[in-house]
Amino acid sequence: MLKKIPTSDVKLGMYLQGMEGSWLSHPFWKTKFVLTDPEDLKALKASGVPFCWIDSSKGLDVDAPEAPKAVLASPSAAPAPAPAVPDPPAAPTVIESAPRIDTSTAPASMGEELERATQVVQRSKRAVMNLFGEARLGKAIDAEQCLPLVEEVASSVARNPSALISLARLKTKDDYTYMHSVAVCALMVSLARQMGLDEAQTREAGLAGLLHDIGKMAMPLNVLNKPGALTDDEFAIMRDHPTRGFEMLKEGTSVPPAALDVALRHHEKMDGTGYPGKLAGEQISLLSRMGAVCDVYDAITSNRPYKNAWDPASSLARMAQWTGHFDPRVFQAFVKCVGIYPVGTLVKLQSGKLAVVLEQNVTALTAPRVRVFYSTKSQMPIPTQVLDLSSAGASDRIIGREDPATWGFQRLDELWQAPAK
Known part of the structure; x- marks a missing residue:
């Protein structure tokens, strides 16, 4: 059963169906969930939201002494945008x-x-x-x-x-x-x-x-x-x-x-x-x-x-x-x-190898994790290897980006999506 209760009466274990007022004033990204985290309860009570809608069939009900405070859901009492009835099958x-x-x-x-x-x-x-x-x-x-x-x-x-x-x-x-x-x-x-x-x-x-x-x-x-x-x-x-x-x-x-x-x-x-x-x-x-x-x-x-x-x-x-x-x-x-070199970027290393960027290093934007796969010296593919260019032992570095079309590479996306070994 849907009930509208003062936010001060909300407690852990209740199923929140909606909150009164604009959703932008709510403390949560979601509005329909069981309240289990004490920090969430604290944030809700400090948010200024005056009333909440709970579904007692999906979570705890209000205590008996507090029941008179509850207002049963009705079409006229239901706040917008909080729903007054369960979502219909045609919901988006x-x-x-x-x-x-x-x-x-x-x-x-x-x-x-x-x-x-x-x-x-x-x-x-x-x-x-x-x-x-x-x-x-x-x-x-x-x-x-x-x-x-x-x-x-x-x-x-x-x-x-x-x-x-x-x-x-x-x-x-x-x-x-x-x-x-x-x-x-x-x-x-x-x-x-x-x-x-x-x-x-x-x-x-x-x-x-x-x-x-x-x-x-x-x-x-x-x-x-x-x-x-x-x-x-x-x-x-x-x-x-x-x-x-x-x-x-x-x-x-x-x-x-x-x-x-x-x-x-x-x-x-x-x-x-x-x-x-x-x-x-x-x-x-x-x-x-x-x-x-x-x-x-x-x-x-x-x-x-x-x-x-x-x-x-x-x-x-x-x-x-x-x-x-x-x-x-x-x-x-x-x-x-x-990142300066976003994921999927083809880069050339000082060693003459080509690599595709796998992941950013937030503290070193010019030294991402890369997968090496080609040698410009031999003009041949080489066994792939994952390098973290920001690590203390890294001996290679990026000297520039390369155009995949120049090299005829058409499957770079498969390289950066492949699991690191």
Whole structure:
């Protein structure tokens, strides 16, 4: 049975079904779970949330002396957005993924996180395809229903930022639109934490990244998925997607202002030459400046219907040269997130060997873990070997990045995804 009780009466063992007020004011990423951690209980009571909804059929009920304080659920009493009845079968796919969410945030190595991140990517893709499909049909977006997906992505990023971000970059041309949103969500979460934003702001950043391109669902499919370069008229149509996305989200529920702003402003540039408003500098919100960097990086490092991907390190180098496009402070923080040599980058070592970057060393961005596999001296493959270039005994170092196309390497992704031996 659903009951609305004062937050002061909540105790360990209760099943939280919802919390009164905006979900952005809640102390948790999730809203439906059994309260088992004393620290969570302490955070809830200190949050300022006045009332909570509990399900006594899934957890502890209120004590008998406290029963008069409880208010039985009814359609008129149910707060928005907390549900007054159990979720119906037609609930969005993102809700169905909630029971499988791994919310642990203990640091993990790249190898340890890749398997979990692969599952997150697969579930996220299905959820976003359904979400965007419903948006194309005109169904309003409920931002709170997206929260379990954002939480799952954020938990993976917390364990190891490189794993999910690198996997999400591996898109096909057919699933680009959906996976781009997942990738930008992950990049926004990682960047928000790098820039010292609190958890509520990080939550907003992730949600904004997930929804930033929802306006593309209002674009004609023949233009959105065109395999060749767009004509001037087609490009003019596509330039309208930020405005259309803003309008779609404005008609939704529980969509925070930050997500609306990022949907509308992620194509603005610092020098005022962007669109749709030609805003400049501080006229563009911080989250929208972050969104601009994350959106472009994922776009140019992904295979798209009309363009093949650039390698990660070259992409960062090119972005650094686009004067007036990005906020320099945000871009510098972004480089620290993905690394000077992001996972999957082909690098040349001082020894003359070629290697692919496997994992970042957060304290030594120029000395990542790499897998050596080719000798430029013999022009032949060599037995693979994993090297930590930041270790005390490391005798090799990176002298530059290489273009995989120059060497004819087409299977680098298999190399960095392979388990370390």
